[in-house]
Each structure stands twice: as C-alpha cells, then as structure tokens.
Amino acid sequence: MAIATVNPATGETLKTFDALNPGEVEDRLVRAEQAYQEHRTTTFAYRRELLLAAADLLDADRETIARTMTTEMGKPLAQARAEAKKCAKTMRWYAHHAEKLLADEYPDPADVTDSGAARVVVRYRPIGTVLAVMPWNFPLWQVVRFAAPALMAGNTGLLKHASNVPQTALYIEELFRRAGYPEGCFQTLLIGSGAVEDILRDPRVAAATLTGSEPAGRSVASIAGDEVKKTVLELGGSDPYVVLPSADLEKAAATAVTARVQNNGQSCIAAKRFIVHADVYDAFAARFTERMAALSVGDPMDENTDVGPLASEQGRSDLEELVDDAVHQGAAALCGGRRPPDRHAGWFYEPTVLSGITPTMRIHHEEAFGPVATLYRVADIDEAVSVANDSPFGLSSNAWTRDPDEQDRLSRDLQAGGVYFNGMTASHPGFPFGGAKRSGYGRELSGHGIREFCNMTTVWYGPEE
Template identity: 50%
Template sequence: MESLNPATEEVIETFDADDERSVEEKLQQAHETYEEWKQQPIEERQRLISKAGEVLRENKQKYAEIMTKEMGKPISSAVSEVEKCAWVCDYYAEHAGEFLQDERIGTEPGVESYISYEPLGPVLAVMPWNFPFWQVFRFAAPNLTAGNVGLLKHASNVPQCALAIQEVFEEAGYPEGAFTTLLVGSDTVEDVISDDRIAATTLTGSTGAGRSIGENAGKNLKNSVLELGGSDPFVVLPDADIEDAAQTGAQARCINNGQSCIAAKRFVVHDDVYDEFMEKFTEEMESMTIGDPMDEDTDIGPQAREDLMEGLHEQVEDSIEAGASLELGGEPLDREGAYYPPTILTDVPDESPAGEDEMFGPVASVFRVSDTEEAIERANKIRFGLGASIWTQDKTQAKEVAREIESGMVFVNELVKSDPRLPFGGVKDSGYGRELAHHGIHEFVNEKTMWVTDVSDTDEMVE
C-alpha cells in the first residue's frame, strides 16, 4: 500500500496491508474492548475525547503536513482541518452527556417510562481521502463517546493519515481496540461488514460505493449511514450581492482543490445578473494561486491522484464535445504533479458529465435561468441532493426558495459547510442518515424503550 505525493509523484512510504490473520485479530480486539468500553461512565468517555482534541492541537502541524504530502491539500487548509477535528472533539466532550441522557416520557401513573440511549458495538467506518482527518473524526468523536468502538478502513492512498488518526486516540489514552485502523483494500470490506462482531457501518464516498455498502449492510440487517456524492447548486438571484457571490462562489468551487462533496458545482444564475456574475466569477477563478501545496500562499494544489485528474479532464472533454462552451482552463497543467486549473463551462447540456454527474475537481458548470421558478427547477434537476447555496438579499424569498430545494442542507448567502453543531447529510443519491450535532450521535445507538412499574404502588392499588 503506497503513500504517494501527488505534487511530486514520489513514493513517500510503502506499507504492508493487513492480511486475513491480522484483520481477525483486530476484529476480536475491538469486540473484546467494546465489552469493557461500553461500561465506562459517560464522564470518562467525554474526558478522553477532550484529550484527543488536545493531542490534535499539540500536533497540528505534523498532522497537517502528513495530509498535504499524502493527498495534496494546501497546507493552510490542512492545518484548519486538524483544528476543526479538535473542535468536534471539544463539542462532544461538552455535549455528549446531554445528548445521551435518558429521555423521560410520561405514560401512566405509577410508571417510570423513558428512552435509554445505549451503544451498539464495533462500527466499521469506510472513509475517503479528500478530508482524510475531518471525515474520520466527525464519525469517531460522537460514536466513541456514545460507547461504540471504531474500525477504520481508510482510502488506500492515505495510509499515513489512517495510522496517524489511530495514534491520536492512543496518545489520548483510549484502550487498545477502541479505535483501530485496518490497512486493507476495498475487496475486504464486504467480509468485515458480514462479520458478526460488526454492529453497523458508515461510509463517506461515491454513490457507487454507497450502493455496495448499503446492500451489504442491509442483507446483514445492520444499520448504516451513507454520506455520498453531490453536485450542489449555487443559485444567484437578481438581488444578490454579486461581488460577494462571485468571490464566495470561486472559493466554494475550488476549496480543497475542488475535491469536496459539498463544493458548489453547478452555478444557477438569473439572466438579469448573469453577465455581471460571470465577469466577476471568472476573475476570481483566474486569480487562484496554483502551486506547491506546502506553500502557505497556494490556493490550489494537485489533484489527489494522477488517474483522478485524468478522469476529471475526460469529463470536461466529453462535456465540450456534447456542446458545452469552455470559458476558462480546461487543460491539465504542463508541470510535475497532477495539477488541474480552475475551469468554467457554460451552455452545459443536461446529458453531459458537467450537467448530470459530479465533477470532483475545480470545474464549475454555469447555467443561465430566466426566473426563480426555473432556478429551482434547475437546482433540483439532478439525482444528487447533498447541499445548496442561495444568494439573495430578500430573506423571505430565501426561505421560500430554500424549502423548494431538494437537499439535506441549504445555506443562504454562505457556502455549504459542515459544522459540529448542525446535522450533516443528504437525500436522493447523496445518501441517508446524519452526522454531527445530536442527530449524529443517535445514529448508532439503541433507542431502548424502558417501562418500569412501581411495584409498591401496584400492591397498594391491589389492597
């Protein structure tokens, strides 16, 4: 299993994958640790997740450099990602006890009835390379604090990140087996899900991977959460602050080198402001600094792998061949590394990759619409439903349009982002279930109904 620097195309380090025996040992260790871990008081679990946040902050530069060297994320973004992981640890250290306390429900006199939130067991997390720390921690922080244990099958191109995350929990003082990395390929996942010791599974990844994981979890009657792809609309209405929309839109499209599920990908712009928006948006996209991801001034680094860049470019070429117009970029950069420039396509046909598929790189598809109703129709005219961004200064209109958008999240006059305080997830082909907030910590717990009759009261009534 190779750790390859996409900016230099150099092999950083090579790791031996876990063999069948090693996987078995790790599964058994997780199973045995769970039996003890679930008995730990919530206060102890909160203390440890708080400590994990401290470990992250103390080592943020080291972990950020691992991310940048392994998948090409600009170093400033990588540092911010580590800090965000510490934030989610802090959040559940503070709120997990509140979220998991018994929920009292009044039923009958002489009866104590309530919901008890209890852990399920070892949970398998299948995670992607694009936010290699954050997407793991937004799973791990709530679920370990709920009393589950975690096994991580990370993307094969970020083994150093996977092992570093395990190190965080070890340094924080978690017992062995509470969080374990499995260095395995995708072909092992089905067997792990099927194992009786695994209670549930979660995936962040492509729609295709989600269908496979969901099918395997379903046939084994195991709970699953799927956070899948997206092609988020960025809707610009006539009264929008165009300068702000254009600047934020470029950031929303190119963040993380354009490799984000919740990146703005389809720009739906009202005819009244289309020309003005395009002028400013193009300027903002052109101004992005492309370069060495270890340089603090770099906005866009390389794509995470050469083959991913080649696939993105093929989507652009196919879209142009189908009738789209190229306004900016559109060719891999002639330099060492998997670099692709900010790219803008207009006049995009519906039946083209830019019109119906997810473009996982800094490529923006721009659509002109004549009114708000057409903007809503265009925003919803796709199989994905992860997030959406709406730009207007009319708050009443913003709320009305937001309710019509088919997505799991809508942000008004802001780019779509994940926040520990808010539930995160999508609808349609963008998956199901929620991460973060109190919703996320409840995905992998047994919501047990408890009915306790006061026997002394019963006896008195009988007498």
C-alpha cells in the same frame, strides 16, 4: 489499489504498506469486541477526559499532521492546518455535549399513565463496534466526525481508510492510543476494499458508516442490508449555487470561488453548478471567471498556493473527460479547461469555468471532482429550482438572495440536506449533516449524528405493588 503514500504534486511513491492478513484482521476484531464490552459501561466523565486529551494532542500535532495530509492527498497546507483545528474543535464539542445529547428522556405523563406504567424512560445505549469506510479528500475530518460521537456514545471503531492516505490513517489510531483509550477502542485496518465485506458481515461488527462514491455506498449498503445492520452513507454531491437579483454580487462571486475550489475542488459539499438569474448573469459570470482565472496553481506546501494537485492521476483523467465531453458538445471554457502548461509533474488541473451546459453533457448529471465550475443562465426562480433539482444528488445547496419570500421558497423546494443562504456550505459539529437522493441517508454531527449508532431503548416499569 496499492496501500501507499504517493505525492500527487510529483507523482512520486514515498512509502508503501502491506495489507493486513486474515489472521491480523481477526486479532483486531477480537480486540474491538473486548474493548466494547468494557467501554460501553464507562461513564461520560471518563470518556470526556479521553476525548479532550485527544483534542489537546491533535492541537499539538497540528503542523505535523497537516504536512502528512498535504503530502498524501495534495490539499494546500493552510487548509490542512484548518482541517486539523476543526477536528480538535469537534472532539471538544462532543466531549462537552454528549452526556446531554444522550440523556434519558421521559415521555408525556399522560401516555405513561395510559400505557399502565408507573414510569417510562427512553435511554440511548451504544450498539457495538462500528466499521467506518472513509475517503481521502478530508482524511482527518471525515474520520473524526464519526469517531468522536461514536466513542462518546460508548461504541468502538474500526477504520478502513482510503488506500492513498495510510500514514494519516495510522496517525489517527495512534492519536487515540496516546490519549489513553484502551487497546481496541479505535483501530485502523490497512486493508483493500475487497476485505470489507467479510468484516462487515462479521457478527462482532454492529454497523457501518461510509463517506465516498455512490458505487462504494451501494456495495456497503447492500452487504449491510443483507446482514440487517445499520448504515449511514454520505455519498457524492453536485451542489447548486443559486444567485438571484437581490444578491450582493461582489460577495456572491468571491464566495463562489472558495465554495468551488476548496480542497482543490475535491469536496462533496463544494458548490459545483452555478445557477444565475438572467438579470445578473453577465455581471456575476465576469466577476467569478476573473477570480477563478487569477488563482495560483502549484505546490500545496507553498503558503501562496490557492489550488494544489488532484489527489490521483485517475481523478484528473476523470475530470478531463467530463470537461472534454462538454466542450465537444458546445460548452465554452471561459477560463482553464486544461492542465497547467508549466506543471510537468504531478496531477494539476487549471481552475475552469464552463458555460453553455446542456442536459446531454455528462457534467450536467455527473459530479465534477476538481476545480471545474458550470454556469447556467435561468429566467426566474422557478427555472432556478428546476435546474438545481435536475441532479441525482442532493447533498447541500447554496442560494444568494435577500428576499425573505425567495428564501422561504428555496428552503422548501431545493432537494438537499442543507440550504445555506448568502454564504457557502460548511459543516459544524452543532448542525446535522447529510444528504438526500443519491447523496446518501442518515446524518452525521449534532445530536442526530451521535444517536445514529445508539440503541434507543424504552424502559417500562409496571405499577408497584
């Protein structure tokens, strides 16, 4: 895939970039290692000031970088601004919390005495340069939620971003440079996917984090496993959205629309499978379908647009195949199910609601990465849990019920990295984020995320003479 900015609203190639050659990659690996040897010894106060400076710059750049993201991958401009704002917030969160999150820990005195020690301290130390392989759908957020904790922990970072968001990728490196980070602390590598293996195998790279497709995750995990290097993976998702009789149907239906079409439907944590109790199915389906059909599809730079284009022509084709397969096997398109007839350029697809889904349809098990929702009618909470868990993915989940017993049941039995009641899944720097099953492993954000790329070191002091 060429490294290029291609406007998905028009299909026009705006700018192309040359991939780094092996010598240029080597130069960046040298810089990363040199920077790490210095950065790992710096104080939290020093790192805090750098990250706060980056957050301030990002706030000042919000409109510019938002327009860059929208141009490169098509998200509505208002959502791009919100993404930049969230990134600055997360930078500040880690700047202010990292020292406490990585503070020395002291085991139980009884265990210290039992071990024969005078004292024992557990310390969190950085591990080195972390390679981040990141996707295009949240081109700033996905990077910052790795970079902010990694840099605050004393690590350095190398970014291999998706090839269709090169200008956003270069902006991130420049942002950290402008904030005062020394050369080599954070670098963007404009390379193709074929160059990742050699970099990951390089002894100067300590670990890797990847957000992306399941095949990409398998590849990175396999290489890292062969090299015995730590990885964190956040892969696909086909999140369930369970609606039970005690739900506020108006709120559930309104939130369902946002949960499905956020980022033009191209979000791993977007709700995709809407599993509704038979007692409220018809009422929910009517409300949800009406709202989906009323969404405005168009130019993502237009402030009135609800849903912009998919990020690539291939992405739209993949989505069309899933919808066409389902309809061919008997599913009904309650709305949408086609390209907008008034959009003759760009990679647009109408917000779509499908009902009558069966396990033989590809969309039942595969992730629909676009504004397509599937509806399921279930008889009770037992069937709701069964349908929700009948997926290879387990990233997050949503459930609408005001019954405490049902909430306990769902929080226990839904196979996912998160369960969000009476609201939609949304990441926050203070809460751990990650999935189960084929949605990956490890956690980002919160204290769990910053510790993923730390060496937990037990320091044992023998009895003094």
